[in-house]
Amino acid sequence: MSALSPELEAFRDSVFAFMEPHVAEYGQAARLGLSLDDDIALARRWQATKAAAGYAGLTFPTEYGGAGLSQLEQVVFVSEEAARGFPAGYFVISLSMPIPMMLRYATPEQKALFVPPALRGEQIWSQLFSEPSTGSDLAAVRTRAVRDGDDWIISGQKVWTTFAQYSDYGVIVARTDPDAPKHRGLTYFFVDLKAPGVTVRPIRQLHGAEEFNEVFFDDVRIPDAWRLGGVGDGFRLAVETLMIERYTAAADETGFGPPLDALIALARDARIDGRPALEDGRVRAVIARAYATQQGLAAISEKSILELAAGREPGPEGSIHKLVGARGRREVALCALDLLGTDGLRFDAAAHPRPKTDFAMSWMDQPTLRIAGGTDEMLLNTVAERILGLPQDYRPDKLPR
């Protein structure tokens, strides 16, 4: 990062000085074996520590508890945070989708009320878009919001809501006009997930952990003041929300699972046909490919930083990270498990393995990575349509009625 400006280098130094004393309490090693509940409790304390030191919400306006800095500082901070394995992931959705949307569309009073506690980690926000009958096809949501005087009554079901069981609020898209074309009949609100009529049920994933939830809305009443944007603007705001997420993901190089050094350490100890595995051409090819891919991704990130510094918005190139990271993770994790032989079968869910530190968990979590936050197929569509100018798929839902 030597090409960064002196100001940014100074910022990095200050981040370094801030983080180092906290590594023992919050770093990767401190989190090993923690349950999800305990890890989130730790994460809340880390978030509060950041907020007290002025490092929470780096890009948010100072009047709402942010630091008023640019994306550049944010990228520097996040990369240093990730390098030490601090527990920041539980706030990624909260602070990079709902809260930025609140900052754009809520009233000053609402922002003052809701943004600071979210920055301090006291409250977590969810994103409630997907439903049982619709995932990638966002505009097909069925959850209804019906006007009742100054209120709206919400009923329906959302699903795959990350960390909803720990959340206090969320942003939601609901159908307010069943007669309008599907992209135009939606409206965007924020909701209280602790309100009467809201039921949150964790969903157990294939690896046994519970990161996602079903969320049921049974005639949940919210004031019209909790509507964001105009009636009928819901689809546009939902897409805007997802673009914020993708943008932030561009800085995240953690998709690969455990670091390459962990694979090399395994290969140093393992033997294939009586010879050190580290000398085996197949293992060496995996290492070389993973290294070249990770370096390519890092270069794309750095290029985005330079684009930002030059005052330009990076494009949807951030999609590449999730796509390529998930594939690279699979190749590295499979190689590692192969090297372990039957020991590669070991998997103790009670020890709360994490994808960044456990190869079996990294492998098991890989199908999730390919789907959550935009499937591989949708990301490829984004690249094809938005960057390369290829046509949309056949879309009978968009034909004139």
Next chain:
Amino acid sequence: MPFLLDDDHRQIVQEAQRVLSDGWSPDTLRHLLEQVGVHDDRFWTTCRDMGWTGIAVSEDQGGLGLGPIELCLTAEVVGRFVGGAPFLSTGYGVTEALRRFGSPDQQDRHLAGLASGEMTGAIHLTPVLDGGEHLAWTDGTLSGKTGLVVAGAWANLLVTLARDTATGRDILVLVALDDGTDREPVQTFDNSRGYAVLRFDRAPAEILATDDATQAALDLLARVAVVVAFEQLGGAEACMERARDFANDRQAFGQPIGKFQAIKHRIAEMYVANELARGNALRAALALRDDADDLVLRAGAARLTAIEAYEFAATEAIQTHGAIGITWEHDLHLFFRRSRALALELGARGPWQDLVTRRVIAGAAA
């Protein structure tokens, strides 16, 4: 850290794009595929007229006094047009060998000629990667036979790795090639590269002074590999654009074939591979400019991703085009052939993967 193009860079790229597209003749390139030992003279004249042969050579040595980044950007454009002669990258290898390891006298004799394009260079350094047979150096003369050397059919100067028969150590050697040199141009699937086997029988040769010839050979190979990575990237981009344009245009089952995800996703995958290659290539170009310690590692990452990107784009662009893509008349096989030629001529994937892995492991141990 990569870099963003500035206005000067963009001008270089636009100008290169303009002159190469003006003179581009795929018919000539197709014709050259069936000749042995013939290159595209018009293309090479353009390179000389534009001063590209001396981009990375200082002005007092007869060059343009720009740098490796400008050479890399030019190579990217050359790749887009499947350049019909190999001398830009091979000549750069010889130029760098002289600049780094040549005596003032050796530099005086050769650099100006290389910079003007009057002289062309070739390198024979792949034995450092694959342990292939070495030429023998005895009392100031060179003997033995090379493998296929790119540009070997015409080059005036060769930089090669050799083994000093007196000491058994590797040395770096400069040898002039002329009409008397035993050259055997070889039929290949990409003939305008001028692949030839060179045979020497006590040919006079000069030592290039290096502390460690193995390291020097790797360093030179890495430098050329970075330039070639840009050439590969340019070829990959051209294939992706042709596939995209065809998919937007071609109709089947009542719609452009680009509407089918099987087609559009493949083209999106080309973009993904190209961007990884570009990221690594840009980082490697900076390492080249700065003489960075990790040049070989950066070059290796750039080469591996560039090989993958170009071969994927060339192969899948043909698939996207359907039957017209497999005809002699279509241009795509020029790219298809070149993608494999560039993947082989500086050493294959295996040895380069090994080179990268060795360094990554060393880094992990440190």
